[in-house]
Amino acid sequence: MKGKTGKGNWNLSLILKANKLGLPSVILLCSFFFLAGFYASTFFSLVSVPDSSGARPRSRLLDSVNEEESHYNLLNSGETGDDSITSIPFQVLSWRPRALYFPNFATAEQCESIIKLAEPRLRPSTVALRPGETADNTQGIRTSSGVFISASEDKTLDFIEGKIARATMLPRIHGEAFNILRYEIGQLYKSHYDAFNPAEYGPQKSQRMASFLLYLSDVDKGGETMFPFENGLNMDGSYDFKDCIGLKVKPRKGDGLLFYSMFPNATIDPMSLHGSCPVIKGVKWVATKWIRDEEQND
Structure with a gap:
């Protein structure tokens, strides 16, 4: 046995x-x-475990890693380059349109400093007019208040502009002045394109190829940046430009949103149509940087 x-x-x-x-x-x-x-x-x-929404938590990356603190064998940079590795975390929100989200792009102190600078100078926002349009017959399209401020006027804006250039790899000289905007309850910006179609606006000396939105405040409810044509949806002609549908990005203080209005072949991306949903509760502050395909002098 x-x-x-x-x-x-x-x-x-x-x-x-x-x-x-x-x-x-x-x-x-x-x-x-x-x-x-x-x-x-x-x-x-x-390998992180997905949360209940199915998304994996994303690691926070250092904005800059000094050569002495890293194990990388860095190359000698050119005169206009950096002597450190710059890592700015981002998430691809959409490929159609090309939209990227940058968490914690600015600090709360930087956001509050920009608001303090802009608030006394705010005026009712305006829109670019097509031939035959007037300020009277375009009322209600954009109901925010805003002001243009050059990065050269403020050290915080100068720092943010430099960081945007690193994140986008688009030269600072191609950017317009910051448009600092405030949306109060009920205020909105109906769907529109940042690039100007020459067939509607006439010949253009340069085009807005990309837009970077830095959210300066949290919004309790509403105020999302929305892309109604994301992935080709709602393009059958029945879409109402005031509807708040499609890909929606909730404003969070210090976060950034980058999207491209033009394809690499310099044609306008029809899916880059976007707008600002009405604020339902709270106040929305945002600093917009439009980046063009040619040098600007602001």
Whole structure:
């Protein structure tokens, strides 16, 4: 009758096998299993577990890593380059249109400083007029208050402008002055394009190729930036430009949104149509930087 194989017999069998393999072989095997377990545990610790929404938590990256603090063998930069690695975290929200989200792009103190600078200078916002349009027959399209402020006027805006240039790889000289906007309850901006269609607005010296929105405040309810034509939806001609549908980006203080109005071949992306949903509760502050395809002098 065979006895049950117990823990003691199992250990004994390992010892007998070890004697057959020889001590050096046993050491090699132990080293192999140790290293395999170590690297496996490291791998699984790096793979994050999706949250209830299905999205994986994203690591916060350092904005700048000094050469002395990194293990990278950095190259010598050109005269206009940086001597450190710049890592600005972002999330691709959409490829149609191309829209990217930048969490914590600015600090709360920077946002409050920009609001304090702009608030005394606000005036009712205006829109670019097509031939035949007037300020009277375009009322209600854009109901915010705003002011244009050059980055050269303020050190905080100057810093933010430089960071936008690094994030977009589009030169600062191509950017317009910041348009600082305030939307109060009920105020909105109906769907529109930032690029100007020459067929509607006439010949253009340059075009707004990209837009960067820096949200300066949280909004309790409403105020989202929306893209109703995302992925080709709602383009059958029945869409009402005041409707707040499609891809919607909730304003959060310090976060940034970059989207491109033009394709690389310099044609307007029809899916870049966007607007600002009405603010329902709270106040929305945003700093907009329009970036053109040619140098600007503001």
